Amino acid sequence: MTTHFENARLIDPEAGTDSLGSLTVDQGRIVALNGPAPKGATVTDCGGACLAPGIVDWGVKIGEPGERHRESFRSAGLAAAAGGVTTIIARPDTAPAIDTPETLEFVTRRAGEAPVRIRHMAALTKGRAGREMTEIGFLLDAGAIAFSDVFHVAENTKALSRAMTYARSLGALIVGHPQEPGLSAGAATTSGKFASLKGLPGVSPMAERIGLDRDLGLVEMTGARWHVDQITTTRSLASLARAKAMGLDVTAGISIHHLTLNEFDVGDYRTFFKFTPPLRSEEDRLAMVQAVADGVIDVIGSFHTPADEESKRLPFEEAASGAVGLQTLLPAALRLYHAGQLDLPTLFRALSFNPARRLGLPQGRLAEGAPADLVLFNPDTPFVLDRFALASKSKNTPFDGARMEGKVLATYVAGSLVHEAR
Structure with missing residues (x-):
C-alpha cells in the first residue's frame, strides 16, 4: 500500500x-x-x-532470558512504539548472558513478539567476566550487531586486548564502558560536597577519564572499532576529541538522563535517580549537551533498564541502578530542544542517524530507498508523566510526575x- x-x-x-x-x-x-x-x-x-526517522535506541536491557517479570520483548516493543523508537539495540546483560550463538538465536526468535525491530549485542567475553573471549565469529554469523560486557569492566588488560585484536580481524564493533573498576567499586553517586553531605559513597569523575584513556590506548594498539557507551564528565571530552582527531575508529554515546538531570536530583535518596554511571554536576551536564551539539558525542540513548519495585525500594546504596526510558526518551530529549540547546535535526542525528550509521543499519534517514521507519x-x-501509564512492565522512571x-x-x-x- x-x-x-x-x-x-x-x-x-x-x-x-x-x-x-x-x-x-x-x-x-x-x-x-x-x-x-x-x-x-x-x-x-x-x-x-x-515527521522524523524512527529512533534507534542503543543500549536497551530486556529481561529475557532470566528476568521476564521486569520486561518482556512484547512489553518493551509496545513501550518503544509508544515512544517513537522503531529499532531497539538490546544489551547482552541477561541471565544467562548472551554469550553463545544458541542464546542469541533464542532471543532473536523471542524478539519476534515485538512490534518494532530488535537487534542484539552479544557479550565480548564469556559470562561477561573479562577473561575469555566469546566465539565472536559464530556470534556475528548468528546476527550479533556488536559486542559488549556492558557495565562489567575488564580488569585483565591482556585478555581484553586479545579480544579487541580478534574482533578487529572480523570487523566487529566493540562497545566499552569507561570506568576504572577499582575506583568505581561500591560507588552510589559522584564524589563531592553533595555526596559527603548525604553520606553516600562516591566515585571521582576521574575514574571515567582513567578508564577511557586505557581503552583508547588499547584501540590505538589494536586498531579495533570501538564505541564508548556513555561519556558523562567534562574531563573525558579532551581524550575523546583527541582520539577522533588521530583517526581512531571511535564513537561515543550518552544517556538521556545524563543530559537532562544532575546529581542534585537525587534529593533525599530518591532511588529512581540512581544510575550507572551516577548523575554528574550541572557543569558536566551542560558540557555534555554542548558535546552533542558539536558532534564530539555521537549518540543519545535511553539506556532502558527495567527494575521491579522490590529492587528500588531499598536504601540508596543497595538499590538497583537504572531507569526505564523507551517511552520517555523523546519527550526528555525535547527538553533540550525547548531550552534552545539543540535543534531537532541535531537531536535526531544523535537519536536516529548516527546510531544507525555506526551499526551499519539502513534506518535513521529520510531519503529515497530508506526503510519507512x-x-x-x-x-x-x-x-504530566504518570509512570503507571507506561507500557513497560517496570515503572522505575525518574520523570514520574x-x-x-x-x-x-x-x-x-x-x-x-x-x-x-x-
Missing part, C-alpha cells in the same frame, strides 16, 4: 534540515520526498506535526502503523 504524508514538518538529520514538505511510502520504503500524492495513495495530513510527533504538546512536552502521534515500522495516540 502506498501512503503519502503531506503537510508534515520533515526533520532530516542527514541533511540537517527542518522544513514543511511531504513524503511518500510504498512497500515499506520511502520512495519520494516533496512530490505529489500518487494516484490511489492513502493520504495522511500531518497537520504540521513533525518513522515517528510523527508534536513537540509542543504538554503533559514531571511536566514534559512532546507527544508521539504515530509510529511506523516499514511503513506499517505500530502505534497511534489515542
Whole structure:
C-alpha cells in the first residue's frame, strides 16, 4: 500500500534540515520526498506535526532470558512504539548472558513478539567476566550487531586486548564502558560536597577519564572499532576529541538522563535517580549537551533498564541502578530542544542517524530507498508523566510526575502503523 504524508514538518538529520514538505511510502520504503500524492495513495495530513526517522535506541536491557517479570520483548516493543523508537539495540546483560550463538538465536526468535525491530549485542567475553573471549565469529554469523560486557569492566588488560585484536580481524564493533573498576567499586553517586553531605559513597569523575584513556590506548594498539557507551564528565571530552582527531575508529554515546538531570536530583535518596554511571554536576551536564551539539558525542540513548519495585525500594546504596526510558526518551530529549540547546535535526542525528550509521543499519534517514521507519510527533504538546501509564512492565522512571512536552502521534515500522495516540 502506498501512503503519502503531506503537510508534515520533515526533520532530516542527514541533511540537517527542518522544513514543511511531504513524503511518500510504498512497500515499506520511502520512495519520494516533496512530490505529489500518487494516484490511489492513502493520504495522511500531518497537520504540521513533525515527521522524523524512527529512533534507534542503543543500549536497551530486556529481561529475557532470566528476568521476564521486569520486561518482556512484547512489553518493551509496545513501550518503544509508544515512544517513537522503531529499532531497539538490546544489551547482552541477561541471565544467562548472551554469550553463545544458541542464546542469541533464542532471543532473536523471542524478539519476534515485538512490534518494532530488535537487534542484539552479544557479550565480548564469556559470562561477561573479562577473561575469555566469546566465539565472536559464530556470534556475528548468528546476527550479533556488536559486542559488549556492558557495565562489567575488564580488569585483565591482556585478555581484553586479545579480544579487541580478534574482533578487529572480523570487523566487529566493540562497545566499552569507561570506568576504572577499582575506583568505581561500591560507588552510589559522584564524589563531592553533595555526596559527603548525604553520606553516600562516591566515585571521582576521574575514574571515567582513567578508564577511557586505557581503552583508547588499547584501540590505538589494536586498531579495533570501538564505541564508548556513555561519556558523562567534562574531563573525558579532551581524550575523546583527541582520539577522533588521530583517526581512531571511535564513537561515543550518552544517556538521556545524563543530559537532562544532575546529581542534585537525587534529593533525599530518591532511588529512581540512581544510575550507572551516577548523575554528574550541572557543569558536566551542560558540557555534555554542548558535546552533542558539536558532534564530539555521537549518540543519545535511553539506556532502558527495567527494575521491579522490590529492587528500588531499598536504601540508596543497595538499590538497583537504572531507569526505564523507551517511552520517555523523546519527550526528555525535547527538553533540550525547548531550552534552545539543540535543534531537532541535531537531536535526531544523535537519536536516529548516527546510531544507525555506526551499526551499519539502513534506518535513521529520510531519503529515497530508506526503510519507512518513522515517528510523527508534536513537540509542543504538554503533559504530566504518570509512570503507571507506561507500557513497560517496570515503572522505575525518574520523570514520574514531571511536566514534559512532546507527544508521539504515530509510529511506523516499514511503513506499517505500530502505534497511534489515542
